[in-house]
Amino acid sequence: MSSRRDAVHEILRQSEGFRSAQDVYAEMRAEGAKIGLTTVYRALQALADNGHVDVLRTDDGESVYRACASGDHHHHLVCRRCGRTVEVAGPAVERWAEAVGTEHGFTEITHTVEVFGTCPACSAAAKAG
Amino acid sequence: MSSRRDAVHEILRQSEGFRSAQDVYAEMRAEGAKIGLTTVYRALQALADNGHVDVLRTDDGESVYRACASGDHHHHLVCRRCGRTVEVAGPAVERWAEAVGTEHGFTEITHTVEVFGTCPACSAAAKAG
């Protein structure tokens, strides 16, 4: 793995939630790193392909990336206010997806699952404000 | 609701799976309808906003729309080859999403779930071809 790919990965590791490619690029440039936007895109894609980070699409079509604590298959519980993300495992939903697929004769079944809500901190802030 | 918006809705009702805006536009033009691409986009957005159709994003960033047979909350099992879609209910996954959210103190919990696979027809075609 090249040093720039590592640098991109590191940015993601130090981040709280999901980050966009342009976002990561801006931070790296601000820190003085000499890197191009194209390379950031390539690095993020490679990391996603290898399963080192996962990616999801925002409603406005932007891809956002996050370095996952666990390398295993998991899903995300995301605060719709502040973006805080909790990684969650879901044996029940895994089984359900597989079952519903095979039930209809589908093969090579995959799934996407995201859970959204308002996190405790944002609930408290809303109540206080 | 304007007649063009109705026409767009009707196309979706007569369709099997998800359709893209451009796809719907092409069909309507082929049928001789006098409508612009902009209007198709606007109609689909309005229908989605009002909950009359639901929308999801393909991996390549295209928004696709579908008029749902049931107005109730449900999910989709989509063939990644031909786009054929089956509506599925998932009590198990509903409960799981709610549980995993409250477990972490989140409120107003929603979720998105999509299951992908290769449908029987496409499996057969692949084996034959």
Place this chain on the structure above:
DNA sequence: GTGCAAGTGAAAACCGTTGTCAAAATCGCC
């Protein structure tokens, strides 16, 4: 008919992303 709000659509702009390609860095081997 007159006035006004809502709807329409061709074309341009938008914007995240991907392709291009020549320069630069790195590697493998001697």
Place this chain on the structure above:
DNA sequence: GGCGATTTTGACAACGGTTTTCACTTGCAC
């Protein structure tokens, strides 16, 4: 170290789905 082959890089251009613009049309109340 030398040095050609391979990989990586990044400025820039292109891409493509979507949105905005804006002049025009349509529907509707009076």
